[in-house]
Amino acid sequence: MNCEQQMSMLIKVQEMQFVALELNLYLDTHPCDKDALNDFNCAVEMLKKYKQVYEQEYGPLLNFGMGGYAQETWQWIESPWPWEM
Amino acid sequence: MKKELYKGPKQMWMPDGEEDEDYGGMKLAHSYVPWQYYDKAFSPQVALMKGTLFPELYGVYMIPQ
Amino acid sequence: MWIYQKSLQHPVKVSGPDLKFAKTVITQYGGPDGELGASLRYLNQRYSMPTGQAKALLTDIGTEELAHMEMIAAIVYKLVEGASPKDYEDAGWAGQYAQHNHGLFWTDANGVPWCASYIACLGDPIADLTENMAAEQKARVTYEHLIHLTDDPCIKDTLRFLWEREVVHFQRFGEMLNTVQEHMSKSNMWCGCGMKK
Numbered sequence: 001m002n003c004e005q006q007m008s009m010l011i012k013v014q015e016m017q018f019v020a021l022e023l024n025l026y027l028d029t030h031p032c033d034k035d036a037l038n039d040f041n042c043a044v045e046m047l048k049k050y051k052q053v054y055e056q057e058y059g060p061l062l063n064f065g066m067g068g069y070a071q072e073t074w075q076w077i078e079s080p081w082p083w084e085m
Numbered sequence: 086m087k088k089e090l091y092k093g094p095k096q097m098w099m100p101d102g103e104e105d106e107d108y109g110g111m112k113l114a115h116s117y118v119p120w121q122y123y124d125k126a127f128s129p130q131v132a133l134m135k136g137t138l139f140p141e142l143y144g145v146y147m148i149p150q
Numbered sequence: 151m152w153i154y155q156k157s158l159q160h161p162v163k164v165s166g167p168d169l170k171f172a173k174t175v176i177t178q179y180g181g182p183d184g185e186l187g188a189s190l191r192y193l194n195q196r197y198s199m200p201t202g203q204a205k206a207l208l209t210d211i212g213t214e215e216l217a218h219m220e221m222i223a224a225i226v227y228k229l230v231e232g233a234s235p236k237d238y239e240d241a242g243w244a245g246q247y248a249q250h251n252h253g254l255f256w257t258d259a260n261g262v263p264w265c266a267s268y269i270a271c272l273g274d275p276i277a278d279l280t281e282n283m284a285a286e287q288k289a290r291v292t293y294e295h296l297i298h299l300t301d302d303p304c305i306k307d308t309l310r311f312l313w314e315r316e317v318v319h320f321q322r323f324g325e326m327l328n329t330v331q332e333h334m335s336k337s338n339m340w341c342g343c344g345m346k347k
C-alpha cells in the first residue's frame with residue numbers, strides 16, 4: 001500500500017531527526033562536549049540524505065521556502081497530513 | 086567537626102573561593118541534578134522507540150506497562 | 151519564528167476506535183499537565199532567562215512540546231475517526247460532540263478548558279526552572295496513569311515515548327538549573343540586580 005511505503009521512508013527521517021534533537025538538547029546543557037558535537041554532525045548528514053530521498057518521492061517536509069524549490073505543482077497542500085498517516 | 090550554626094551577615098554572600106566547601110560546592114536551599122555524561126548511544130531505531138538516545142536515561146524510572 | 155515540519159515526531163497508531171479513552175487522553179492536549187501548557191510555559195519563560203544556554207534550551211524543549219501536542223491530537227483524531235453522535239453519547243462525551251463535532255479542543259479529561267493559570271513565569275530563573283522540573287514530573291506521572299488506563303498496545307507505545315521524553319526534559323532542566331545557579335552566584339546577581347556585600 002502506498003501509505004505503508006511512505007511511512008517506511010518517513011520513519012528513517014523520524015529516527016535520524018530524533019537523534020539530532022536529542023543531541024541538540026544535550027548540547028544546550030553540554031555545549032563543549034566534542035563527542036556530542038561530532039555525533040550531531042553525523043546525524044545531520046544522515047538526516048539530509050533521508051530527507052532528500054523522502055521529499056523526492058512525497059514532496060516537501062518544510063514550508064515557507066525552507067523546503068527548497070517547488071516542482072510543477074504546489075505539493076505542500078498534498079495529503080496525507082501527519083495525523084492522517 | 087562541630088560547626089557554627091549561626092552565620093553573621095558578612096558571611097552571607099561570599100565570592101568564589103571563599104565559600105563553605107562542606108556541601109561539596111552545593112548551597113543549602115538549592116537543588117541540583119547529577120550531570121549526565123554521554124558515552125554510549127542507542128541506535129536511531131531503538132532510540133526513537135524508547136524515547137531517548139541515552140541508555141543511562143532509560144530505566145531510571147520504572148517503565149510503565 | 152517557527153517552521154513546521156510535515157511529520158509527527160514519533161508515529162501514532164491506534165488499534166481501533168475508543169471514545170472513552172479519547173475523552174481521557176485529551177488531558178495531555180489541554181489539561182493542567184499537558185503539552186500545550188508545557189510548550190507555552192517554556193516558550194514564554196525564555197524571554198526572561200539570563201544566559202544563551204537557558205534561552206536555547208527553553209526554546210528547544212518548548213518547540214518539542216508543540217510536536218508532542220500534535221501527537222496527542224493525532225491520537226484523539228484516530229480514536230474518534232468514524233464515530234457517530236451515538237458513539238459519543240455512549241462514551242459519556244456527548245458534550246464534546248455538541249460543542250465540537252469531530253473537532254479537537256483544549257480541555258482536560260473532565261471537559262475543563264485550558265487555562266493560563268496552569269503555567270507561571272516569575273521572571274526568576276531558579277523559580278522558573280524549578281517549576282519546569284515539577285511540570286515534567288507531573289506530565290510523567292500523568293502518562294503513567296494514561297498507560298494504565300488503556301489496553302491498546304499501539305497507544306501504550308506512543309505514550310511510553312512521551313513518558314520517557316518527560317524524564318529526559320527533567321534531566322535537562324535540572325542541568326540548566328545547576329548551570330544557572332552557578333552563573334548567578336558567580337556574578338553576585340539576584341533577580342538581575344547587583345548585590346553589594
